[in-house]
Amino acid sequence: MSAVPAPAADAPKSAHTAADYKSDYKPIWCPGCGDYSVLSSFTKAFAILDLAPERIAVVSGIGCSSRIPAYTSCYGFHGVHGRSLAAATGLKLARPDLTVVVASGDGDGYSIGGNHFLHACRRNADLTYVVMDNHVYGMTKGQPSPTTEPDWDSKLSPGGTGLRSFNPLVIALAAGANFVARAFAGDPNGTAEIIAEAIRTPGFSFVEVMSPCVTFRPEQREWKHHVRPSPVPATDDAAKAARRLMTDDGFNIGVLYKGDRPPYQPPMGKGRKTPADLERGFAI
Amino acid sequence: MTSKQGHPGRASVSVAITGSGGAGVMTAGNMLLEAAAKAGWYGLMVRSSGPQIRGGEAAALLRLATHPVDSLDDVCDVLVAVDWQNIHRFADEIPLGAASVIVGDPDQGDPPEVYLASGARYGKLAMKATAKSIPGSWPNMVALGVAAGLVGVPLEAVKGVVASSLKKSDALAASITAVEAGMKAAAEFGDGTRLAPPPAKHDGHWLLTGNQAAGFGAIRAGVRFVAAYPITPATELLEYMAPALTQVGGVLVQAEDELASINMIIGASYGGVPALTATAGPGLSLMVEALGLAVAAEVPIVVVDVMRGGPSTGIPAKSEQSDLSLALHGLHGDAPRIVLAPNSIADCVTTTQWAVHLAEQMQVPAIVLSDQFFGQARAVVERPADAPYAAKRATVGANAQGYKRYALTDTGISPMSIPGTPGVTYTADGLEHNERGIPSSGATDHRKQLAKRERKLAQGDYARHWADLEGEGEIAVITFGSSTGPVREALARAKGDGVSARLVSLRLLAPAQPERLAAALAGVKRVLVVEQNHGGQLARYLRSDFEIPGEVRSFRQPGPLPIRPAALHREIVEWSRA
Missing domain, CATH: 3.40.920.10 (Pyruvate-ferredoxin oxidoreductase, PFOR, domain III)
Known part of the structure; x- marks a missing residue:
């Protein structure tokens, strides 16, 4: 397993800085996009954990947030829409020695990729899943996502979808995620700490980052006035965490649930037989 | 007695x-x-x-x-x-x-x-x-x-x-x-149904199903990661591989659906581990999206399609060769891929092994078209000959100066960097990209990468296995997959009637090999195309991508009943005398 140990109090300073994890490729995001901050939180988290860039794989699907892998100096995988968790699961199970971080958005992760989200929580492979949630499809220029408010008006759904927005954190808990946190892009250092803790925690870690879309949801600039550190520490009681999440106003920031379910990792590389041994099974 | x-x-x-x-x-x-x-x-x-x-x-x-x-x-x-x-x-x-x-x-x-x-x-x-x-x-x-x-x-x-x-x-x-x-x-x-004595020498026969054969061939070639979703009639292939992979140090993961299973194997292969999934037509339909990703990002994978009656849920437990068109044409964009078909139960070993080899060598997806008949039939076969086909991928070493993942090489094959290797990190991408892998919508990058991906497939060593060619004469029968058995038998009977004809059983269906087929058909005046589907998918493909000499007839019969030798025998003999 690649469980990354927590640093000791007297641990030497990281040999890496955030800059070591940045590529020279310029992001395509709009000025002011929350995803710039999340990118910086990724690189800061990697520096906190002092991981070599080539030991990290950043996997994504399609959407604004999913452009992150190429902006890092790590190994990256920019796959198809909604399937990032599947690709990341295959990579992690085949290569348990790597640290695998998955970047997604609310459309990619909760709509087209919704089924994979449920089963990744349930499977509990040692992945860290960071979803940049801005309640809108940005890359396709402003359509409602599963977390969009029911009355949000758009060209595709005039007058709003009329559909209740869904609560990914509660769903993650119900489906079995081992670590659940909410972060805010406006606090890149706090988000970096949460991502670092998510990576350190074995099993499936889910970090929902509120990442404002200044172009299609400019009212989200106000989020910075509403967020607050969670008034209670993380719990290891999933029922208690779910009750808190279903009754809070969506602006409590921090680690909300941390369990100790052992990660799913089949014994890759353990068998010692050869194909010639298997062949004997067919002999008459 | x-x-x-x-x-x-x-x-x-x-x-x-x-x-x-x-x-x-x-x-x-x-x-x-x-x-x-x-x-x-x-x-x-x-x-x-x-x-x-x-x-x-x-x-x-x-x-x-x-x-x-x-x-x-x-x-x-x-x-x-x-x-x-x-x-x-x-x-x-x-x-x-x-x-x-x-x-x-x-x-x-x-x-x-x-x-x-x-x-x-x-x-x-x-x-x-x-x-x-x-x-x-x-x-x-x-x-x-x-x-x-x-x-x-x-x-x-x-x-x-x-x-x-x-x-x-x-x-x-x-x-x-x-x-x-x-x-x-x-x-x-009575004794009218008694078999003649068995051959005197019968050492080394194997008893296995086509599904086991394909799974074994994959492992023999080096596949160590499988993700899959249960589906008739491919499930037994997966049930064979699950314990077998564990024994040789690999794993099989049951995925939540076929979209997940193919993306999982792409992830594993990106990580450097040869990977495969197996499915049937409904699953292959779902996998088409990610097959395109494997083409664009140049990640080798193998998909075994154990074909059954279609369309839609169709006839799950009966054989049909009706996924050929999907395998050949079913991706958006210009997306070269390899399509192979084993032509006997024993050949399921060799052809799947070859598929892994070709996919890894050329960093492309390879689709193996088996079918329900092969997959679920249990047969006594000659032990398949050892084939020199293993997963061997071109990779780059640490800190290679100026490394470009999608470099425009002469062969089109550019060395892969395997995660964990320092100094050669890159992002694999389904977006069109430049040589470094950076997304690009420029005309030049698109043209060059399209040409590179097409060029790669010209590198395959297809000469030995592209088709099985047997017999001679001015009539040729072109077929593939499990239709080969009844065709071979019909030709043997026709020979007994004094009618000689050639057999061309295509094992490599894509990339098309029109020059090789033209050479195999030199001097032929009549061509019978035999396949187990309603629409004549092979006949249409031969018309579009090959030059077929002389008169062409299509013999097609959909599932669920097998093509039996007698009908083919009659067709060949009658046509030869027409």
Whole structure:
């Protein structure tokens, strides 16, 4: 397993800085996009954990947030829409020695990729899943996502979808995620700490980052006035965490649930037989 | 036993053992196949059953022979029915002739008219009462004995198989007594259905299904990661691979759906581990999106499609070669991929092994078109020759200066960087990209990367296995996959009539090899294209991507019934004389 140990109090300073994890490729995001901050939180988290860039794989699907892998100096995988968790699961199970971080958005992760989200929580492979949630499809220029408010008006759904927005954190808990946190892009250092803790925690870690879309949801600039550190520490009681999440106003920031379910990792590389041994099974 | 006097024995005998659910006809069929295999014969067995999940009528359809067989015959020579409950439903699958023998239990009623109408001889054997008179035995063991007796499989061979599958000695003794009673009764039904002796030398035969063969071939080539979703008729391939992979240090993961399974194997292969999934048509339809990703991001993967009747849910447990067009054309964009089809049960080993080799060598997805007939048939085959095909991928070492993942090399193949290797990180991307892998929508990058991905496929060493070419003459039959068996048999019979023709069984379906096919067809005046589907998918492909000389006819028959040699034989002979 690649469980990354927590640093000791007297641990030497990281040999890496955030800059070591940045590529020279310029992001395509709009000025002011929350995803710039999340990118910086990724690189800061990697520096906190002092991981070599080539030991990290950043996997994504399609959407604004999913452009992150190429902006890092790590190994990256920019796959198809909604399937990032599947690709990341295959990579992690085949290569348990790597640290695998998955970047997604609310459309990619909760709509087209919704089924994979449920089963990744349930499977509990040692992945860290960071979803940049801005309640809108940005890359396709402003359509409602599963977390969009029911009355949000758009060209595709005039007058709003009329559909209740869904609560990914509660769903993650119900489906079995081992670590659940909410972060805010406006606090890149706090988000970096949460991502670092998510990576350190074995099993499936889910970090929902509120990442404002200044172009299609400019009212989200106000989020910075509403967020607050969670008034209670993380719990290891999933029922208690779910009750808190279903009754809070969506602006409590921090680690909300941390369990100790052992990660799913089949014994890759353990068998010692050869194909010639298997062949004997067919002999008459 | 009757004497063999005056009867040289037959080269091939087909047997059906039928009964209602729980009658144990599959057990009896498998034991007969194994006993014949032990005694040195070749053969195969396919299973047919009603739509019920458990129970319901069942038929074990066997063909035993003195030579390797890869198809069912025209006529079933022996039908042993433990009972007749709903057995009329198998009438299309169990064609009887005037020389066939029916053995039925008179206490279970008379055979259905549809079977008697063939003129087959009906012999009565009270299997249930016989079993009842032998405490601890079952009617299916009497059926096994009568079938073995009619075919001429020796008692000793049957005893050996029964002994190896029954642990308790009293049950074993009772079963053997029942087998002996069946064999004794068989003597009364004549010796017209007896097999000729097996070949003197019969070392090294294998007994396996096409699904096991494909799974084994993949492991032999180096596949160590499989993710898959259960689907008929590919599930047994996965059930074979799950424990086998663990034994050789790999893993099989059950995914939440086919979208996940193919993306998982792409992730694993990106991580440097040769990876495969297996599915059937409905799953392949879902995988089309990610196949395009594997093309664009140049990640090697293998998808085994065990074809079944389509479209949509279609006919899940019956064979059809109707996914060819999907495999050849079913991706958006210009997306070169490899499509292969094994043409015998034994060849499922070699062709899947070759698919892994080609996919890894050229960093492309390879689709292997097996089918339900191959996948679920259990056959006695010659051990497939060792093939020099292993997963061997071009990779880059640490800190290579100026590394470009998608470099425009002469061959089109650019070394992959495997995660963990320092100094050569990159992002694999389904977006069009430049040589470094950075997304690009520029015309030049697009043209160059398209040409590179197309160029790669020209590097394959296809010469040895692209097709099986047999025979000569001015008529050629072009086919692929499981249609090859009946074609080969029809051509052998035509030769007996003085009609010689060529066989072209295409193993490499994409990339198309028009020059090679043109050379194989030099001098040919008539071409018959044979395939098991309704639309003539192979015939259309040959028209669009190849130059076919002379007159072309399409022989096509959809599932669920197999293409049988007689119809092809007639077609070839009549056309040759037209």
